Amino acid sequence: MWKVAPVLLLLLATPRLTAQSAVQPAEEQARILGLENAWDRAVKQKDAAALKMLLAPELVYVDYDGKLRDKAEYLASIQSPTFHPERIVSESVNVHIYGAVAVVSGVYREKGEKNGKPYTLRERFTDTWVLRSENWMCVASHSTLISP
Amino acid sequence: MKSAVLVMILLCSAVWLTAAQSGADPDAVTKVLALEHAWNQAEEQKDTKAMDAIFDNAMVVVDYDGTLRIKAEFLAKMRSETSHPQIEVTESMTARMLGTTVVVTGVYVMKGVENGKAYARRGRFIDTWAFKDGNWLCVTSQATPILH
Numbered sequence: 204m205w206k207v208a209p210v211l212l213l214l215l216a217t218p219r220l221t222a223q224s225a226v227q228p229a230e231e232q233a234r235i236l237g238l239e240n241a242w243d244r245a246v247k248q249k250d251a252a253a254l255k256m257l258l259a260p261e262l263v264y265v266d267y268d269g270k271l272r273d274k275a276e277y278l279a280s281i282q283s284p285t286f287h288p289e290r291i292v293s294e295s296v297n298v299h300i301y302g303a304v305a306v307v308s309g310v311y312r313e314k315g316e317k318n319g320k321p322y323t324l325r326e327r328f329t330d331t332w333v334l335r336s337e338n339w340m341c342v343a344s345h346s347t348l349i350s351p
Numbered sequence: 352m353k354s355a356v357l358v359m360i361l362l363c364s365a366v367w368l369t370a371a372q373s374g375a376d377p378d379a380v381t382k383v384l385a386l387e388h389a390w391n392q393a394e395e396q397k398d399t400k401a402m403d404a405i406f407d408n409a410m411v412v413v414d415y416d417g418t419l420r421i422k423a424e425f426l427a428k429m430r431s432e433t434s435h436p437q438i439e440v441t442e443s444m445t446a447r448m449l450g451t452t453v454v455v456t457g458v459y460v461m462k463g464v465e466n467g468k469a470y471a472r473r474g475r476f477i478d479t480w481a482f483k484d485g486n487w488l489c490v491t492s493q494a495t496p497i498l499h
Contacts, residue, residue, distance in 0.1 A: 261447055263456050269475040269497030271456065299409050299490070301481040304452045306491045308411045308419065327417040329493045331479045333449050342447075343454045345477045345493040349417030 232298040235305050235332055235339055242341075243291045243311075251278050259333065259340040267326050267346045288315040303334040311346065325351045380446045383453040383480050383487050387446075390489075391439045391459075399426045406489050407481065413493035415474045436463035442473075451482040458497065473497050 238257060245253035255278065262274040272280065280286065296309035307330040314323045326346040332339045386405050393401035403426065412420045420428065428434060444457035455478045462471045474494040481490045 259449075261449065263447075263454060263477060265456070265475050265477055265493075265495055267495065268499055269495045270499060271475060297411075299411075301407075301483060301490055303450055304479070304481045304490070306411065306479060308413070308491070327413045327419055327493075329411065329413055329477070329479075329491045331452070331454060331477075331491065333452050335450070342449050342452070343456075343477050343479060345413070345495065347413050347415065347417040347493060347495045 228300050231300055231305065231339075235298050235300075235307060236296060238332070238339060238341075239293060239296060239307055239309075239330065243293055246281055247288050247291050249281055249286070249288075251282055254278060254281065257341055259335070259342045261342055263343050265345040267324060267348045285318045286315070287317070288313060290314040305332040305334075305339065306330070307332065310349070323351060325349050379448050379453055379482070379487065383455060384444065384446050386480070386487060386489075387441065387444060387455055387457075387478065391441060394429065394439050395436055397429055397434075397436075399429050402426060402429065405487075407483065410489055411491050413491075415472055415494040415496050433466045434463070435465070436461060438462045453480040453487065454478075455480065459494070 241253065242257055244250075245257070255274075258274050258277070260274060262277065264272040264274075264277045266272065290313070292312045294310050294312070296307060299306045307328075309328060311326045311328050312324070313326075314321075316322070325348070327349050328344065328346045330341050330345075331343040333342050389401065390405065392398075403422075406422050406425070408422060410422045410425075412422075412425045414420065439459065439461045442458040442460060444455060446453050446455045456476070458473065458475055460471070460473050462469075464470070474496050476492065476494045478492045479490050480487045482488075
């Protein structure tokens with residue numbers, strides 16, 4: 204069975220890269236895309252341990268309804284027993300790296316059941332990742348609803 | 352009366368090189384918050400020169416309706432004859448410095464006329480600022496209507 208956490212450890216580790224060194228854009232872009240994919244899988248599997256590794260303690264998360272959540276609140280929302288994501292797909296994802304900061308933009312499709320009701324969402328998102336102690340961690344994530 | 356562009360040039364350029372290299376500018380948060388207020392003023396005045404000075408060329412903006420715009424598209428929308436913003440106020444704003452990045456979260460209220468129709472919007476935003484070539488530049492901005 205595929206496990207998220209070991210893959211994350213590999214993706215998070217950037218032994219040759221520090222905030223002061225020259226960033227390898229293509230390599231780092233691929234690494235960050237891998238982290239974004241791991242995030243999608245972790246949400247689908249409700250894997251809080253994997254999510255904790257991806258998200259910085261200072262995370263600010265703005266959901267599609269404008270609600271602001273910190274890391275603990277976001278993790279609690281994923282772990283809620285009434286939340287059952289079935290399908291999560293990110294598309295049109297673009298990564299731009301500014302030294303030790305990376306901005307990811309894309310479209311996120313999610314389908315599942317929440318509070319006993321089926322839902323389908325399509326959102327535009329931006330995520331901000333910072334390089335910290337040789338790991339990329341997400342510090343900000345923001346979604347806005349778009350038409351399905 | 353000083354124009355917004357002059358204020359922005361001063362704000363952008365008054366940076367210590369040593370702080371830039373270490374990524375530890377103690378005044379970064381104050382400067383970025385000042386740039387946020389200048390942004391509101393520039394948007395009300397449709398001052399695209401001022402906006403140009405604080406946006407990174409690779410900036411992406413996700414508007415309240417989920418529309419993705421690059422810098423040139425955002426500035427073109429500001430210049431549009433059919434767009435007449437009247438008031439843009441930030442209700443609350445918090446900035447957090449993370450190395451060479453500042454993440455600003457807040458709530459804004461905007462009133463104006465677009466395509467002949469009056470509008471009033473209230474939304475949550477996250478702006479990410481990166482320190483680049485001696486200046487703080489906004490690299491991504493996203494807004495979401497507050498639905499709750």
